[in-house]
Amino acid sequence: MSAATPLRLTMSWLKDRYAQGDLSPETIAEEIVRRSTADAEKNIWIAPPSMDRIRPYLERLRSMDPKDAPLWGIPFAVKDNIDVAGLPTTAACSAYAYEPEGHATVVERLVAAGAFPVGKTNLDQFATGLVGTRSPYGETHNALRPELISGGSSSGSAVAVARGQAAFALGTDTAGSGRVPAALNGLYGWKPSVGAWPTKGVVPACASLDCVTAFAHELEDMLLVDAAVRGVDADDAWSKSVPRSPVELPSRLLVPEGPLTFYGPYAAEYEAAWEAAVAKLETLGVPMERVDVELFKQAASILYGGPWVAERWAGLGSFLEANPGAAFPVTEAILRSGASGAYDAASVFTATHRLQAMKLEAKKLLAGGVLAMPTCGGTWTREQVRNDPIATNSLMGLYTNHCNLLDLCAVAVPSGAAAPALPFGITLFACAGGEGLLESVVRRWAQPAPTTLVAVCGLHMRGLPLEKQMREHRARFVREDRTAAKYRMYKLPTTPAKPGLVKTPQGGASLRLEVWEMPLETFGAFVAGIPAPLGIGKVELQDGTEVAGFVCESFAAQGADDITAQGGWR
Structure with missing residues (x-):
């Protein structure tokens, strides 16, 4: 690693060095290539950074005025279920790979703002998993403790940022994939309101729930990405206008009442870290209420225990039927559960109507407020996940699965360490469009009063x-x-x-x-x-x-x- 380049790459640091003339996008790209090569055994990348792939973007920067390009010279990583022109999109399945005709909308908007993609990152195949081990391209190692999971499905994107191989990275989030890897690698994870960031050019997991997300070290970096990519794409059927709320403190901070469930080899440490986080939340100057979170548990349970598994099959079933054995075994088993016949048309409408009632209840509960939960209730070693791939993965979604079903926006926030080199994080939730409320709480959390x-x-x-x-x-x-x-x-x-x-x-x-x-x-x-x-x-x-x-x-x-x-x- 270059002594002059910190492991923690942020937009503010890069912009300052560019302005001073002691760093160029070319030199940071070369350093990223060097770092990715040194970390090859961590299985971060599917299409790793290379100067041949990056150079056309660097040449384009020469014709751009940094004053007119808010992300000029900022390197970013892209989860390999999001299209980048000139690179195959694999969704971590080589038999599925295709050559996209152009960038996904979010990538196109970032490049227009001056950022440049450095490569495509590893993921739980077809974005189906929260552990980061379900990939034929190898298990992505945790950035700090290689024996632990990195979190999924956006595993490579989070680790790329944590290991200094991108200033920010794009992931996707259906059940928590833009938040769990953030918590396990000590990062922020920004999950916008459903539809606020276009998903055109993204391989669907559950198209009605999917969100593109961002990982970064600083809140400001995520906000700059949000500003660059937010907005309707007229060619995206799922895109919609979701205006952000003003940046103001919520009327209430909500936390779960009663004991929460913690799991894994560091369950006790995670529980203590959560209690410390609640104590810190109490100091932020926002009235705090303890609330029953049974509603969120019920919503979380229907993501994989309801007809939404059939939506996954609707998107990928024809490929799996035509290519038997091409998918990762545990991934194919999960996807095929959507074709089991357990859910007929009536059950789909029954679940949809039930969910609609839950959305209304959640909207009333969260009106003007922000809910805080642990991002994860624990973590696992990669070996533990190999030995019990279903149960371990299921527990990772305990506090995340409800989010998109209930039409919430969220931000995963670093919250110290549960143990040495073991990051802990919380997630803040608000109703759709409530990103301004989330921003205000994070600002106070990150820069508390003296x-x-x-x-x-x-x-x-x-x-x-x-x-x-x-x-x-x-x-x-x-x-x-x-x-x-x-x-x-x-x-x-x-x-x-x-x-x-x-x-x-x-x-x-x-x-x-x-x-x-x-x-x-x-x-x-x-x-x-x-x-x-x-x-x-x-x-x-x-x-x-x-x-x-x-x-x-x-x-x-x-x-x-x-x-x-x-x-x-x-």
Whole structure:
């Protein structure tokens, strides 16, 4: 890897280097070719980057004014079920391959904006899978942990971005394929409203649900792609006008009530990461509600347990019948389930009418709001998926399958790590056209207000009566800790009784407390509401650091019960 070129390619970095004249599209293309060659064993590409394929686009850039081309010189990868002129479209099945007459609409619009495609990426064959292992071109390795799955079906697209072989990549999403790989590789995944991005030139999985999506490291990059490709294509039967909502905070943030299901070898770590994500969501300044998500579970279940499997067969059945054995075995088994005869015409209408009622219910529930869920409830090793390909794949769609059926837009958002080199992510959902609501939440999530740590040692601790004040001021619990061995604690004669923490020059002890994080914009109001003799001062912790925290004026200790020996208020 070039020392001057970071692994994390972003549009802002590339544009800055181009403007300064110390980088050109040719040199970044050469670096991408080098990286893809070095990563060949990761099975990222079906048509890998090569200078011969890229050069015509680079020559075209010379006649374009960067000021008139918002994506000038930006390299992108394309999932190999999306047409790129001059390259075969395989959908990860060589017997299916065809030479497209031109670009898919989304690719054409991106090239017109100055971006250039570098190659075609690997995928779960016919976009049927969420694991990234269902391809005769090899199992795509996770970008960070090669023994783990990369997620599918847009596996190669996500890993190409994560491994620095594209600034952004196009995927597709029917059941979660534009979101699951984002979460498993530490990226953003943008899934627009159904029909907002044209699907002309895309091999259909379920044509009525399919969306083209984008993977990137930064929100701004996805928004630039959205601006370039969004809009009706008069030659696309599924294309429609879906105006974006204004960029404003939603009226509510919704999160599932009750425990969620987590799975796989890191289930406990994923559950803890989700709890941390919910705590962070509570600090964003948007009222939060816990809601029953049974509706979304029911919608998710009918994607493969209803007649939509027959739609997949309608698109690919004639090819499979004419080419027995050409498809990946597990893929063909899934597709053939749509031809089982289990769904007659009446069952199709029954399911469609049921779904229509669900859409209405979802629209009412999400009106003006944004729903947050884990993107995935866990992950698997590639070996585990090989040993149980159906059940492992099915669980990966637990929190994704409902989205397109219910006509929602979504964005997968990185949310730290569940364990070392194990990214975790959440997905935000809104009603069709609600991308502006999603953008506003992501901006606040990615750039939260400045905060301060606050040490609490009494009724404001978790589970005690004044914890609600911490939540009202958008604080989140960080950790349990202890003071330096310099404090004494007194039970103050108040109603209800409260502790008074007093620093003493000698005879002190180390006392248990909790450390929270609170936005500075709410900290002042919180401090103003604290009654004397308590106040906020500097509390020294056992590691010698000082944080803001509850302290007590020393005069209040006179006549109060000394409870230092208890080790803390609890």
